[in-house]
Amino acid sequence: MPDTPLDLIRNFSIIAHIDHGKSTLADRLIQNTGAVTAREMKEQLLDNMELERERGITIKAQTVRLAYQAKDGKTYTLNLMDTPGHVDFAYEVSRSLAACEGSLLVVDASQGVEAQTLANVYQALDANHEIVPVLNKIDLPAAEPERVKQQIEDVIGLDASDAVEISAKTGLNIEGVLEAIVTRLPAPKGEPNATTKALLVDSWYDAYLGVVVLVRIKDGHLRKGQKVRMMSTGAVHTIEQVGVFAPKMIPVESLGPGEMGYVTAAIKTVADTNVGDTLTDDRNPASEPLPGFKPSIPVVWCGLYPVDADDFEKLRESLAKLRLNDSSFHYEAETSAALGFGYRCGFLGLLHLEIVQERLSREFDLDLIATAPSVVYKITKTNGETMDLHNPADMPDGSIIEEIQEPWIKATIMVPDDYLGAVLTLCNERRGQQVELTYVGSRAMAVYRLPLNEVVFDFYDRLKSVSRGYASFDYAMDGYEPGDLVKISILVNNEPVDALSFMAHRSQAERRGRSICEKLKELIPRQLFKIPIQAAIGGRVIARETISALSKDVTAKCYGGDITRKRKLLEKQKEGKKRMRQFGKVEIPQSAFIAALKMDA
């Protein structure tokens, strides 16, 4: 099979703020090029995980190959790379962008530029992309294409005079988008006769094919039967199948320069494939790999424990299965005095954490207790040793700590003027440092540096509530800095409950400690004895509440003889017990953990 000529290939991605219509446009492009008939068309084809569809967010990068007959009479091969829109997946965005030459920038014409639009555009510019602005939702009465064009020019500095105006929903001017892809985005470059270099963009586990590797060929070819070498590890595999996504997987004989497709090669686990790696020919290897990617590093950690200790094995298996398809998810076994056997898990951010937790409970039917999310602190001890602290329970004694550093982020928040005051107050409460405050029309754009620790608990929720849902938020990691940080332990009936311990800045310690004690007081049922609840830094108690004693005979309610009712009641109580955890003499309901850990201090 001859290679597709380079000048007839366009590799592009769609970047957009969440909900601006990226998936709807992708579906239209697929439909209009006939890759899928309308009847076959499952809504939002690219978001193929059930959860993604339900939550309306895109997680894994996917690609689809389209054939488009352009007005110039030629038939082009268009490779559309889907990219996740959320900031937690910035890393997946960057590797997807590296596989393309151009981007469609989709902006909702009734909303305008949002925080994520900016973050994504900067990434696309970093990847040297040609960018075509597309104004979507012009069918809406509230659409203001002229205003939004001006905004794109003012805020992003892109020429938006010939932005393509469309409605992805009604299908208006999808042709205009296809023509813009062909005429305004550059063709890929590559050498068919050079030694093979292919970029490993993504990999996942397929029940029938095993590990499937998504590649973008830069130079040379990948063919069935070829021995390929992964340049980062030196591992050699024989290619079993090469193919394209159209959008179903279709085997082809070979993939040439500029093309995107997949290979399978009897690779055992996704962990053997490093995203960003270069595949080369084993007999005629390239001397230099393609410029690599930064590895994805988990920034938020929490402990996950089965509510029912018997589920531990199931949790282990479920995590292993999750990891098969999500190499940015990390986990290691840990034990907690209070919660028993579980795992410490690392995530790219809060949304990633939420998605994993939800998948575990939904797909694997697991009831879990999650400890408070923690960022990774860097600790220098007095003897000069350094350590990364993932779990507040592992914090060394204060007397041997020289310095603790915490991660900071640079956040961009866009919000209508009316809510700016409340947003600034929130940022200041969270130890934020203002970097910039500018206006984009009637919207303010505030750039703040914030400690990540202040964001992981409930920052999004608070931001949404103080701005009535109008603020948009994005962030990037911004280095480590020393801080006056302390570990706060929670003691219930004088027993430390390690799962509830957390790190905080000293200035916030008392307020947070008090808030969690107050919450626990509400949440832990009264028992036959008095229960002190305390928050402490080292041996010093900084907050205290007491649950008063109660004498209560639950069966007393069932007067006299009705033994069946009595038994029913006792059984019901036993049921309830399963959801309780024993701490010394005290039983804490699981709901108390969940609520306490969701603290809004």
Ligand SMILES: Nc1nc2c(ncn2[C@@H]2O[C@H](COP(=O)(O)OP(=O)(O)OP(=O)(O)O)[C@@H](O)[C@H]2O)c(=O)[nH]1
């Ligand atoms: N009126 C109107 N609604 C649209 C248009 N395009 C998309 N929508 C709607 O906007 C919402 C968001 O569209 P999606 O395509 O899911 O947005 P997205 O950018 O892919 O969102 P994520 O996948 O979450 O990043 C959906 O309810 C669409 O039906 C349009 O042109 N006009």
